[in-house]
Amino acid sequence: MQVLERKISPVAKTPRNPSLGNQLTQRIARDFKPRWDQQWGGKFMLHGKVPSSEAIRLDGNDYLSVTGHPQIVQAQVDALRKEQEFVVQSGVFHLNQHPTRALEMALAGWVGKDDGFICQSGFSANVGLLQAIADAQTPVYLDTLAHASLWEGAHAARAPAFAFRHNDPAHLARVIAKNGPGIVVVDSVYSTTGALCPLVEMVEVAEQGGCMILVDESHSLGTHGPQGAGLCAELGLSDRVHFITASLAKAFAGRAGFFTAPAHMRYYILCSSFPNIFSSSLLPHEIAGLAATLELIRKSDDARKRLHAHTRRLRGSLSEMGYPIHQGSQQIIALEVGLESDTMVLRDRLEERNVFSSMFCAPATSSRRAMMRLTLNAGLMDSELDHVEAAAREIAPIVKPWDWPIARRARAGQAAD
Template sequence: METLDRAEAAVFKNPPLAATLVQRMERDFKPRWEGTWGGKFVLHGSSPGPNAVRLDGNDYLAVTGHPSIVAAQVEAITKSSEFVVQSGVFLLQQHPTRALEMSLANWVGKEDAFVCQSGYSANVGLLQSIADANTPVYLDTQAHASLWEGAHAARAPAFAFRHNDAAHLDKIMAKNGPGVVVVDSVYSTTGSVCPLEDMLEVVEKHGSMILVDESHSLGTHGPGGAGLCAELGLTDRVHFISASLAKSMAGRAGFFTAPASMRYYILSSSFPNIFSSCLLPHEIAGLRATVDVLQKADDGRARLKAITQRVRDSLSAMGYPLHHGTEQIIALEAGTEPDTMRLRDELETRGVFGAIFCAPATSSKRALVRLTLNSALTEAEIEHLENVAREIAPIVKPWDWPCARRARVQASAMEVAA
């Protein structure tokens, strides 16, 4: 007890922070913390209870705890006694990681693949290897932050094009020359789908390469869950595919594909691959088993698609503006951070839990609550979500959200033009 009392009474001291850091925090963060957020971290709401409807994760096909995956993890933990923790670039062809990489490559229809610590590091490491200061990188305005950071790591000139706008991409590429085009297959905040064939026509017209991040379509789209590229029959025209393995794969890793001829070049140039330790045996075994599970999950994919259509139709009929997406990711874009926090609180008070996305994940005035659907949602859970959305609609007034007003203005403009 005496030791505990001394610990509780201890005063920890730090040397003074640099004045420039203090000034930056005072200028850029303090007003947001004390004013906009009211002294509470914007991403932290209430704790879900035992009957909460959880729509804040990414396990779209509900594979967490699958017996085959758990069995593979347990076997690896209990039998992997020769494992050495080291950088992945040291792993030989016989290592289990190579079998996982080839399994992933075969799944999406590519020649070779590289497993990384996360989807973020996969995108950074790949772009660092395929772009440089003389390679323009063209990014959709809604491309994941890791893709923008990859362009930065490559010291490449980065050019943004309007979301899903191939004509705008064509215009910018005509001005700045061939390079690397970067898109998400399904965008992580709104659930919108990339018009991939239109993008490829522009890429090929300008003699360029394309990187497609399949994080939110791997497992959920395409034959055997091979992704959007496979679903559209465009895999052979796509240069590089990347994905987080923390979505449908429900793990903690990422990967990207590349031609086999690039293997040792990438292992010599991709910093996340060089300077990060490899995955642990149970992680490798679990991910390998998950690939097998997801390839056979046609029933889960069909159910997820049906749930997605139902929920989107229901919410749209209530006045929620969901016009910017079509897939299992649903964006309730309230706009300002205070309005989004209020929306979150109204949902959570009634047992529905999503996730707030705000700057830097979105632009400063387009904050949203993201709901992510999964194939294991029960009829009771879906009905509860619908009932809650109906109950709070007169309170949060989704038809008055900025994105709803913009959609009406655009629709009126199109009617006039027609």
């Protein structure tokens, strides 16, 4: 019997792609290529130096420093080792005995609601909820700094979306009066600036305008409120807020999203929310890890105190140095430089001094309001904060924060007042 051998060339062929459509090619050339060549210098602006093991990392969202906690790791390992039959499928098929259902009910009860839904991400939670509760006849009123996923949720619902000025309840009232009852959408803590929402006033305006209200607690769940239950719980608003959403990739340091809805809406949501219907559910070890994290977070009052103390300290010292961070108050600190090219300079000067944070630019910000975002966590040591402060003080004469556009606007506003 003759064996036929297929000869394989030792030199791999370079993959070739078919030509792109003219419209896409033109859009890349018009909208992206100048930015890449002229502002970014031919390299991806979000990627700076590789952090060393000694780097001080202010670029993550693990606010309570729970990553790698033995309690969480053990729960994940036990779930992986456990002999069990499970099917990778959409969560809409899960029966009430499924571990995911227990986690949904635990999370809902924690934030003061009677039912909730686990999703693959905070983005899918916001899109899926809004797509289910709004439609083309439902005005959606969004704070101008509301997370992109909330705007995308209004778009998915084909709902008319109306922006109101950031943290301005009076402007929201005027927009509602003009366009009628609908859904008000706010973040409890805004993800770019760390600004705290005036939530009591927003709820009152929504009620007076006959609106439902949705609060994204991604950056306050775990860090604010009794046992970390969030800003709505802290302010006693849980029974006046219709829907609460959150990414579980922040204080939970996991990979999931969550939203609440009244128990009587459960099966309506399961038939209406496309991300819930058409996405596979989380795996058993992920659910086990999140359940263990919930128990840990509820007992983390000391970590919350440290986080808030770090926030007060660094915000105070940066302000004294002349950094214009007046637009926020919480554990997210925005160093809003303005132009992307100038922001890259700030990023590089900080990284040269072993301080790493996240660069935000369009579409996460408007085109000329790029920033470095510093996110604090409870695990930071005083010596690390000392180093961050020393680095910021050293580079201040180089980056001149008092000349950033946001600082000039603040001075102009004070002069006008």
